[in-house]
Amino acid sequence: MIYLSFDIEEFDMPKEYGYDIPFGQQISVSREGLIAILDLLKKYDIRATFFSTVIFAEQVADLIHRLIDEGHELASHSYYHSEFKIDDLENSRETLEGLFKVPITGLRMPRMKEVNAEDVKRAGFEYNSSINPTYLPGRYNKLSSPKRYFKEGDLWQIPAAVSWFRIPLFWLSFHNFPLWLYKFLLKRCVASVGYAALYFHPWEFTDLHQKEYNFPSYVMRNSGELMIARFEQLLQYIKKQGWKTGTYNQIITNK
Template sequence: MTVTLGFDVEEFDFPLERGREIDFDTQLAVSSEGLDFLLDLLDRLQLRATFYTTANFAAHRPQTIRRIVAAGHELASHDYYHAQTAGSDPVGSKRLLEELSGRTVVGYRAPRLAVAPSDALEAAGYRYNSSINPTWIPGRYNNLLRPRGVSLEGGLKIYPTSVAWPLRVPLFWIALHVFPLPLYRFFAASALRRDGHLNLYFHPWEFSERLADPSFGVPGYLARCSGQRLQRKFERLLGWLVARGCRFTTTREYLGCDE
């Protein structure tokens, strides 16, 4: 059984989407706080993960990019900007991430798991796309008919995020906030039995102590379980997966996309 942890590293623009003001330095600081926790935790547990990073964040935190790569994690693209008003630029994102890291970037995840044309990603040099949540959530995703396992579109591997079995309950980041941990583990175990792997994704900013700041406008169902409370819950989840004998690896390694 294999676990691929994915973290969407981005400027914390969540308040902007809810009509709140937040300056760019604060966006970077909130994301960086959570990212430092995650890197420390993974280092302590000796686990590797994939960090889908916007070029905008990377350009302003090059030392963090170097830390990610030096720790043996995978650096993948989360496009250039995370803002809803920004256009997509997977080519520019890949180029900048490679310049900063000195490594070839082969993975892509679109901001908000938006539709990403496979032919364009393949032409840009990507080898896999992990932008599909194979479930149905009104106003977010309508992918009930998409494969839950790895598939091919041209020469591009499509690697969906994990959902429970047989009901496609999503195991995405919101689920860890709102589900009691035993229930989340129950759904995760069903996916492991069905698929033999878990592809889980979270955001570093979720783990920041500042997420509950009222000025950010974060909904209570997320803010109530954030910061240290979410950190402890996440660490217990990882401990449970390790105890089950799960192997943690990067997405590029799991999909056979190593250089």
């Protein structure tokens, strides 16, 4: 099984590199990328989970309705992408449910921020997908976390996919590894864990070679049209392997 997910948010990542682009541009960049993603998933008849901030969802309500209508899962990415207070957990779930009339059962924190399982459960979520069980310098050290989904108290935890020696299969790996190597590691992950839970962002599907972003080369590599082509090859590979695909809430309902 392959479980694809996308963190859809206001594109504020340039702030991490000393630049702050206008809010309208943050929305338009992510909107452009989200359309590309939805078109690809529709072409290959694949369902995925979209973790959205409330702020972004409010600005692109038409696309949120589209992804719901096309069978994808809507989940929470908190209220804002660069600000957080504990009340945002419940407020984000309730606001998304009120706006789009679907149950919101899953959470992924922006930038995989650590969050207390009891707080997440108290806010009404069934699962959290904010753990990358690897070591990323300057971000986190989660080498002791399980690679497979697990229960923490009453909350399901769904870690991101890692492969051999806990090599992460997240978005940066996809951009920087040769595609043959990424496919090899993905196949090993599925063989050992039984599934792979992958995540990407809409802005990866746009041209990141902009001076005002100030991104290092490893962030920009294989973005825009190259990312669209590369991701389509991944979807073709998934189909060729005969792997089923699904949404994150199916992980815990089909356990």
